[in-house]
Amino acid sequence: MPQNPIPSRRGLLFGTAAVSAGALLTACTSNEPKKTKDTESTENTGTTGDQAPISGDKPGKAVTIGFAGPQADHGWLNAINDNARSRAKKYDDVTLEITEGSNDTAAQIGQVQTLINKKVDVLVILPADGKALTQIGLQAMREGIPVINLDRVFASPQAYRCWIGGDNYGMGLNAGRYIGERLKDKADAKVIELAGVDSLELTKQRTQGFDDALKNYPNIKKVARQAADFTVESGQAKMAQLLQAQSRFDALWNHDDDQGVGALRAIAQAGRKDFLMVGGAGAKSAMDAIKADDSVLKATVLYPPTMAASAIDIARAVAQGKGIGGMSELEIPASITLYSAVVTKDNVDQYLPTGFS
C-alpha cells in the first residue's frame, strides 16, 4: 500500500520526543558515582585485601603471569578479576596477561592455549568448569609452565602446582556454629536455610557443613530449606515463600549475599524482624548492613575473592623460586584452603575493603 512519504505532524512530534528521550536515556547508563569532594575511592577499585604479600615485596626476577577466568557475570567473579589486576600492579617485576573471561569450556581452553603459546612464566587458571579444563592444565604443566589452580579444582593434582580456593563446607560449618552459639540457650530453636543453586556441588557442600554444625546443638532444628539461584530476583521470591511457610523461626542462613539482597527485601516487605540472619560470600552491601546493624542481617561467612590476589602472590613466588614467608618449607604448598571467617559487627571494619558489589 502506498504510504504518504511526508511524515505527519504527529509523527514528527513523536519522533522528536523519542529522540530526546533517547538522549536523556543514554545519559543514564553511567554507574560512576558523581565525584563528591574526596570520597574514598573504595567503591569500585579498592576490593583488594592489602595485607602483607606472601613472599617478599622486594623485586626479583621479572615474571609474566597468564590469568584466565570465567566471564565476570556476577559480583564475586568481578571481584576476582579486580583482585588479580590490582595485586599484579603492585609488583614492578610482574606483567599480567589477562584473557577475556569466558564461560564456554572450548573458548577457555583456547585462551589458556594462547597463553601457553605466548610462553608466560606461570599460569593462574580459574576454570569455568574444573573437570573440563583438566587436560589443558596437564598440558601446561607438561610444557614446564607451573599452573596455579584457583578455586574450582581440576580433576587431577598433576594438572596444577598449587591449588588455592575457598571452603564451601567450612562456610556452612561456620555459619552453623555462629547460629548455634547465638541460639544455644534457646529451647526448641528453629532454623531455616535459603540455599543457592541446587544443581551445584558447592551448594551441597555448604548445606552439609551447615547441617553438621547444627548437630552439635540438639536444641536447634532445621525446619525448612529452599533453593534460590544466586540472583536477587530468586532470593526475593524464595524468601517471601519461606516467610509465609514459617510463621516463627529464630535464625536464617542464606548461602549467598547477592540473593540476600532480594531476601532482605522480602523480609522488609513482610515486616518481619523476629529472627537473626547470616549471609554468605561477603558482599559489600551485606557488610554495610551488618555495620549499620539496622536489619536482621547480623553476620556473613566469607568466601573471599582476595584469593585471586593471593594466587598472584603464589604465582610470582613459584616463578621466582621462593617460598612462603612465615613457614619453614622452602616450597609453596600444594594446596591452600582458605578460611571462611564470620564477619560480624565487631570485626566488619577489617573486612569491609574486601567486600564486593
Next chain:
Amino acid sequence: MTQPSSPAQQDAPVDLAKTTAGGGRRILPRPRADVRNLSLLGVLAALIVVGGVTRPEEFLATSNLQLVLTQASVIGVVTVGMTFVITSGGIDLSVGAIVALASVWATTVATQEYGFAGILFTAVAVGLGCGLVNGLLIAYGGMVPFIATIAMLASARGLALEITDGKTQIVTVPSVLDLGVKDAHVLGVPPLVLVFAAVVVIGWLLLNRTTFGRRTLAVGGNAEAARLAGIDVRRQRLGLYLLSGLCCGIAAFMLIVLSGSGQNTNGNLYELDAIAAAIIGGTLLSGGRGTIVGSVLGVLIFTTITNIFALNNLESAVQQIAKGAIIVAAVLIQHRTLRGRGDG
C-alpha cells in the same frame, strides 16, 4: 514479509466476527474460550484444595493470597504483552532480556539520581525502545520474529552485563522501595497487584473491544487476508512488539520495586514462562486466537504451584518434575473438555 498461512487458519474471519464488540451480530456463540477457561479454573481449584489440605493455616491466609498475586504480577504483565504477540502469529523471545536491560538501566547510579520518576521513565523507555527495534526489524526489515527477538535477547543481555559489569545495583530511592512494603497496600491490595490488574483489564479491553485487538486477531489468523482486507499489517506488527516492550518495561519497574535492585540476571527465562502461561491459557501458538483471561489463569496456576511446593518445603528437583507433569495434565484436561464438546 508475510506469515506462512495454512488452511487450518482460514477460520480467522470467523474469529474476527466472534469478537466483534457490543451490538455486532455474533455469527458463532462463544463457548470455546469459556470452556477452556473453565477447565483452567478447575485446575486452579484443585491446586487450592491441595494447598488448603496440606498447609491449611499458611496457604489459606490473606497474606498468602497477597503473596501469590504479588509473585504473579511481574511475569503476569510480561505474559499479557506476550499474549498479543503470539495471537498475531509472532513470538517474542527477548522479554526476559528486555526486563533485565530495563531493570539495570533504570537502577544505575546516574538514573537513581532522578528518583522515582527517573527510574520509572527509564524502565518504560528502555522497554519501548527494545520493542521498537524488534518491531522495526520484524515488520519493516522482514526478519522472522524468532530470529529478530533471539538477536535482541543476546544483545540486550549483553548490554545489561556491560552496564552492570556483573555487579548488583542496589536501589536506594526510598519512594521506590516503599511501594513493596505492607504499609503501601491499598485496602489490603499490594500496589504491584493493582498494576497487574490494571494491565490485565486494559489488555482485555484492547484485545476484545478495540480495532487494534481485532486487527491483531486478523493478522494472526491470516496475514495475507488481513492485508487484502485493508489492514496495514506492518504497522500492526510494529505496534504489537512495541506493546510487548512496554509490558517488559512496566514489569522491569515492578521487579525493581520487588527486589530493590537491578541485576543483569533479572528476568531469567521469562520468555519460556510467559509463552507457557499463554499457551496453557489457550492462546494459539500459530496465531489467530488469544485470551487474556486464559493467560492470567496460566500465570496464576504456575505461581500457585510454586507457592504450594515452597510451603510444603519440597526440593527444587521435585518442584520441577511436578511442574512439568502439571503442565501436561492441564493441557490434556483442556483437550478432553473440548473434545467432549465436539469442538477440538
